[in-house]
Amino acid sequence: MGYKNKLLTEKQYTILYLKMLDASCKNNKREWDKLLAMNSVTLVCYCPKNTFCHRHLLAKYLADKFSNQVELIGEV
Numbered sequence: 887m888g889y890k891n892k893l894l895t896e897k898q899y900t901i902l903y904l905k906m907l908d909a910s911c912k913n914n915k916r917e918w919d920k921l922l923a924m925n926s927v928t929l930v931c932y933c934p935k936n937t938f939c940h941r942h943l944l945a946k947y948l949a950d951k952f953s954n955q956v957e958l959i960g961e962v
């Protein structure tokens with residue numbers, strides 16, 4: 887989405903990515919409900935630990951938007 891090739895700042899990427907997640911929640915409700923019904927989910931990516939990554943944005947999004955269903959445990 888343009889972050890890796892420096893077309894977007896972290897902040898710009900974050901704003902666009904969160905908008906994309908909101909749209910996905912609305913347009914793919916069944917898939918999100920399946921995800922939220924899982925007992926445990928591990929998000930993976932090739933980015934090194936403690937670097938800016940959409941995986942962290944998604945984890946925080948899930949924990950914020952679905953706080954009654956999602957608990958962040960931390961890095962594996």
Ligand SMILES: [Zn+2]
Pocket residue numbers: 931932933938939940941
């Ligand atoms: Zn990543």
